Amino acid sequence: RRVGVLISGTGTNLQALIEQARRASSSAEIVVVISNRPGVQGLKRAALAGIQTRVVDHKLYGSRAEFDGTIDRVLEEFGVELVCLAGFMRILTGNFVKKWNGKLLNIHPSLLPSFKGVNAQKQALQAGVRVSGCTVHFVAEEVDAGAIIVQEAVPVLSSDTEDSLCDRIREAEHRAFPAAMELVASGSVKLRDDGHITWNT
Numbered sequence: 001r002r003v004g005v006l007i008s009g010t011g012t013n014l015q016a017l018i019e020q021a022r023r024a025s026s027s028a029e030i031v032v033v034i035s036n037r038p039g040v041q042g043l044k045r046a047a048l049a050g051i052q053t054r055v056v057d058h059k060l061y062g063s064r065a066e067f068d069g070t071i072d073r074v075l076e077e078f079g080v081e082l083v084c085l086a087g088f089m090r091i092l093t094g095n096f097v098k099k100w101n102g103k104l105l106n107i108h109p110s111l112l113p114s115f116k117g118v119n120a121q122k123q124a125l126q127a128g129v130r131v132s133g134c135t136v137h138f139v140a141e142e143v144d145a146g147a148i149i150v151q152e153a154v155p156v157l158s159s160d161t162e163d164s165l166c167d168r169i170r171e172a173e174h175r176a177f178p179a180a181m182e183l184v185a186s187g188s189v190k191l192r193d194d195g196h197i198t199w200n201t
């Protein structure tokens with residue numbers, strides 16, 4: 001399955017996806033990496049891996065619709081069949097999400113539906129939970145609300161700071177996202193029209 005990865009920054013999740021797609025057993029081939037910000041480390045990671053990159057700078061577009069339209073055109077240019085949002089910090093419009101429904105995955109650094117939105121790790125610390133983690137889900141029009149594919153839990157320690165919790169969750173992300181990409185790329189997991197996950201065991 002031809003995969004496109006959208007990033008905005010360091011790209012540690014991208015790196016995990018690249019290493020997963022390299023495995024002989026993988027059903028995924030990452031064919032393009034698109035960043036909404038120029039010069040970020042994730043672009044260097046893609047180039048080092050021999051993957052084509054594009055920058056679609058959201059600041060150059062008058063509207064979200066135009067920005068999303070350009071992203072869509074690049075994905076079509078590369079024949080992308082599955083899109084992974086890996087640390088991508090833009091909200092995509094409903095039209096884009098509808099078109100890519102069932103082919104658009106996102107990773108969120110909490111056990112959804114808890115702690116939606118930004119600073120999920122900080123929300124978890126402030127809520128005093130003893131367990132948090134990450135969620136890979138299909139993107140739906142409502143933010144952080146799509147059907148869940150993979151989750152991994154991590155302990156929250158009394159000594160945790162936002163940074164230490166972020167680091168522990170990110171390690172879990174680097175296992176959960178590759179696993180979810182494989183499940184969808186191999187056809188083991190699909191999104192049903194009713195918005196629920198179906199497993200083809």
Ligand code: GRF
Nearest residue numbers: 009010011012013014087109
């Ligand atoms: C991470 O904190 C992750 O939780 C969120 O995006 C942030 C950056 O990820 N999804 P990456 O290192 O750019 O993949």
